[in-house]
Amino acid sequence: MSDVHAYIDANLDRFRDELFEFLRIPSISARSEHQPDMQRAAEWLAARMRDAGLEASIERTPGHPIVVGEWRGAGPDAPTVLIYGHYDVQPAEPLELWTSPPFEPTIRDGRLYARGSVDDKGQLYLHIKAIEAHMRTAGRLPVNVVVLAEGEEEVGSENLVPFIEKHAARFAADSIVISDTTMFAPGMPTIGASLRGIAYFQIDVTGPAQDLHSGAYGGAVVNPATALARIIASFHDENWRVAIPGFYDDVDPAPDFREQIRALPFDEEAFRKEVGAPALNGEAGQTTLERLWVRPTIEINGLLSGYTGEGSKTVLPSTAMAKVSCRLVPNQDPAKIARLVEEHVRRVAPAGVEIRFQYMHGGQAWRAKLGGKLYEAAARALERAFGRPPIYAGEGGSIPIVTEFERVLGAPVLLMGFGLPGENAHAPDEWMSIENFEKGMHAAAALLAELG
C-alpha cells in the first residue's frame, strides 16, 4: 500500500492539472444551451477512466448521459464497490460575484476556485486517481470497482434511478461510496450520518392579463407580486416554524441523533461569520445544527415580478414567480409534502389571482445505519489519510440518489466527503481545499485496500 500512496504523492501536480481540464468544461445540466458541454464532459471523463485502467462507456439516457467505469478483475468472489459521483454542475450566476471566472480554475490560498470544484468534479475525480494509483503500482485493484458518474444530479437525477433499476444486476455491489459532502471542520475527517430530502416547486401567480399602469389601475386589481408575498409570508409562523398544515406530521423526532449532535464542537459565531449574516435565526427551540440536520424547511430560491432594472417603473405586474424548495427529514414523503404545499398555496391565495403550481422534483431524506464492514473500513481509511478518526455529522443538503441506491441495489451507502464549511457550493466563488483533494485521494485509495 505504501507504493500506492507514494504514487499519489509523486503525481499530485498532474492530477491537479487534469482536474483543471475537467473544471474548464461548463457542464451545466440545467441549461439546454450547455448540452454540448455535457457531452464533452462525459467524453472527457470516460477517457480519463480508461487512462486509469477502467473499462468505460457512455450510457445514453432520455436526458444527459451516464458515464460508467468498471474493473471486474478481482473475480466474482471478491467484493464489489460502487463509487457514485456527478459531472454536472450548478449554473454559475450571478457571474459578477465571482472573484475569478467560474470555468477558469484558479488557486488562491490553498483553495481551488471553480464551479464544480467541490460539487462534485473534484470529489469524483479523486476516486479515479485513487484507482489509477492502485492499477499503476499493483496492476490491479483490491476489489471489483464500478464508477458511476451521472450528469443530472443538479436537476433531480430523474434518469438515474430508471437506469440502475434496468441494470440492477450489472451494478450489484456490496458497498456504495459517495464523495459529495462536507467535512465538519478542517482537519476533521467526516462520515455523513444523514441527508435531508428535497421537494422543489415553482409557483406562478397571474393577475391582470398584462402589465398595467400602477396608477391607473392600482388599488382596484390584486397585484400578483403582493399576492405572492402574502402566500410566501404564510409559509412560516412568527417563530419560523413552518405553518403549512400537516408539514411536520411525519417528521422523525430523532432523539439519539440529536444527542450525538449536541456532543459536536460547534462554533456558532464562526458559522455566522462564514455565512456573513447579521445574525443567525430560525425555528424557535432548535439549535443551529438541529435546524440544519433534523428539521425540515421551506425556502425561497428565486423571486421575479415586474420591473427589476435601473430606476423606477410604475407597473402593476401581470405575473409573479417564486422558486421554492423544502428540505425534508426521514419519514417525510416529497410527493405528500408537494401536495400539502400546493393545497396551502391555493387556500391562502387571495381572490383576483390565478395560481400555477409545478412540482419540479423530489427526493427522500436519509439516515445512515452506522457500523458494519463498510463503515469500519472507512474509519480506518480516513484515519490513515488525516491522522485522526472520523466524526459522524449530518448534512443539510440532499443527495436523493442515496436512498434510491439502497433501495434498488440493497447495499449500504457511505458518505465520505471532502468539502469544507464555506465552500460556496451552488454559489459564486465555489472552492475545494487542495489539501482535501490530496488527502481525499489517499483516503479513497486506502478504502479500496481496506475493503479488499
Place this chain on the structure above:
Amino acid sequence: MSDVHAYIDANLDRFRDELFEFLRIPSISARSEHQPDMQRAAEWLAARMRDAGLEASIERTPGHPIVVGEWRGAGPDAPTVLIYGHYDVQPAEPLELWTSPPFEPTIRDGRLYARGSVDDKGQLYLHIKAIEAHMRTAGRLPVNVVVLAEGEEEVGSENLVPFIEKHAARFAADSIVISDTTMFAPGMPTIGASLRGIAYFQIDVTGPAQDLHSGAYGGAVVNPATALARIIASFHDENWRVAIPGFYDDVDPAPDFREQIRALPFDEEAFRKEVGAPALNGEAGQTTLERLWVRPTIEINGLLSGYTGEGSKTVLPSTAMAKVSCRLVPNQDPAKIARLVEEHVRRVAPAGVEIRFQYMHGGQAWRAKLGGKLYEAAARALERAFGRPPIYAGEGGSIPIVTEFERVLGAPVLLMGFGLPGENAHAPDEWMSIENFEKGMHAAAALLAELG
C-alpha cells in the same frame, strides 16, 4: 376658426406621419444608454416647434433637456397659455409581449400602437399641430403660447421644478394646459378632476454575505426573499386596507367628489375584462372608482431575488429587492409617507437581515378647482370637437408636476386628456386612438380660440 379646423382636416395624414417619426425615437429617460435618443427627440421636437411658427430652444438641465417653444405675438395684455407635455417614455420591456415592436409605430383597428403614443408624445404633438393650424391660417395665435416639453416625466420630473422656479417670470401664464390623461370612455370628452400623488421606493433586504446552498444552510439563516415577502405581506390587512401605521391619517375623505363619482356610468365587468384579471379586488368598503380616485395604495412594481432562470437551483439568496410605490390622495405628503413606510419596514423586518430603503421620488396628489374662465373655455372647446360636453373624472395615475405648476406659477391647471381606457400606458402594446388624436387637435385649436 373654420379655416383652422379645415386646415387640420386637410393635413391629418402628414400630422400622423410626423408623429410616427417622433415615436420611432426610443426616448427612454430611465435608461442611461438612451441618452443620445433623448437628445435626438429633443432636437426633433424643437425643429417641429419651429416649423409650426414657435421660437424654440433646448434648455439644459442636470438631467435630460427641456424643450421650450414660445410665441408672444398676442402682446403683453393678452392672456398667456402654457402647454406642458413630455417627450420621454417608459421602458418597453417585456419586449416579447408587444404585437408590433414598441418603436415601430403601427396602426391596427383605428389605434396607433407604439411606446409613447398616448403617454405622452401623441398628446403633446397634437398641441403643436393645433398651433400650426392657427399660424398657417390666421398668421397668428389667439393668445400668447408657451409649450414646455420635458424629458424626465417618467423618472420623477426632478429637474423641471427648479427650472420653472428659476424662470418663473419667463413662464408666467394665466392658464396651464396638460394633455396626458385618459377619457372616461370612448366618445366622452373628459376633464381631469383629480390626480393621485406618488411616493416611489426601493427596498433591498440582505441576509448572508453571498448566495448559499439552500440545503447546507437552509433553516439556520434567514432567507432575505422570505423576509421581504413578510415585509410586503404586512403592507395590507386581510381587507386590503393599508396596514402601515399612520398611512391614512391625512387622507381627505372627499364626500363631494365621491358623490360625483357615483353618478358616472361605470361598467364594472367591462373594466374587469379590460384588465383581464379573474376578479376585481381591493380595499373593502370602496367601489372600484373610489379605490382608483380617492383612496391611496401601496403597490409592488418589481421583485427580484435568487435564481429566476430555467429549471431549478437550490440557492439561499444573499439579497432580495422590491420596487414599491404608493399612490397618494390630497393632503397626503409623499415625504411623510416615505418615512412611515420606511419605519414600518424596519419595524417588521425579522432579525437576521439588513434593510436598505431608498426613497426614489415623490409627488403630491391634486384636485381641480372647477369653474372659471379656463374650465369654461375647455368645456366649449371639447364640445366643439366631440359633439358633447365633457364629464369630470378622476385619474388614478400621477402627474406630480401639476401641483408644482400651480404653486410656482400661480395659475390653474387644466387636464384635457385624449387617452382611452385600456390604452396600455407603461405596458406592452401601448396605443392611442387615431380618432382622439384628430379630435384632440380640434379641441386644442378651439381652446386657444376660446381663451383669446
